[in-house]
Amino acid sequence: MSEHVDKGRRQLLTAATVVTGAVGAAFAAAPFLASWKPSARAKALGAPVEIDISKLEVGAMLKVEWRGKPVWVLRRTPEMVAGLSAIDGLLADPASEASDQPDYATNEARAIRPEFLVVLGVCTHLGCAPLSRFTPGDAELGADWPGGFYCPCHGSKFDLAGRVYKGVPAPTNLAIPPYAFVDDNHILVGQDQSRAA
Template sequence: MSHCMCHGNSFTTGNIDPARRQWIIATAGVGGILGMTALIPFVSSLLPSERALAAGAPVEVDIGRLQAGEMLVVEWRGKPVWILNRTPEMLAALKKAEPMLADPASRVASQQPEYAANPTRSRVPEMLVVIGICTHLGCSPSNAFTPGDPALGADWPGGFLCPCHGSTFDFAGRVFKNKPAPTNLEVPPHQYLSDTRLLIGSDEASKT
């Protein structure tokens, strides 16, 4: 993971342009956001064996108990993969976010399989499966699920915030405009083996 290096012990905002000031306020509010996200339920998962991880093997995940609003984090090829069971409110927020996004139509083909190049960036509308690594410098974004959070502005629809440099993403992992991250979060190849079993790292078009 990348580490953010800061220079100096203080800063002033007198000569900072409005966009820069908004970024500083958003970044400064990360602590508060993280505190609020403690209210969001999370589910732990048993990881694959070290040998399987080293080989980059697909990861099979039981999602049968993942309730709406809950997020499961598993590891695949040494990367955190988020599995978020989106609520109806989270899905509604996707449309609200579109005018503020850099690539709302997911036109960068390398960032998702063809079956995830849709408004929800998913195979099943409720289920987001995305690699939780910022496309700027590799930090891991934090949850900023609360709409209208004061640190991110009244028009904030909810999503994710990278604490390193302030990039923000919606509930589909799509990056907001004028942020350091150049592209949306990556959707890994995946397929559903059943209603309760998800395979990450393999789909009909690839075996790894």
């Protein structure tokens, strides 16, 4: 596990000790921000976790914990969303037919609203934490890299919708948890959209 990932986990644990808070830290090239407000009892029971996305900048990602797992919310730029269809041929399951997500996220963007990707930050190979590599042409991943997630454990690659590339060890796309928009500024992770609407 890289030091980068360990830092992220430490910040996550620190944020978990407050009722409502925000953590700003380096997360790749984008600001890292976390804001949530579950009670300790609610968290222990695995209750839904409400996330404040009002300060999440376009192109940035925040990270929270739900049922002991990292959940990432990436606010995609229009360019990120527009580029998803261009790489379908490189992906193992571009239509998410064999992957784990709610019906309302079984679409190209794998999202209720294409701008926001809500995804479990757990590699579907052996459970490592993929790294965000949002910059196209990343030095480590090559000039044709369009941006996405990279798992350093065994080299699995995922696009900006968490869809896995062909020819890597991870068998399926990153999982999408149940979630709902409470309003334009709040996402509830752990409850389906249809139930919150």
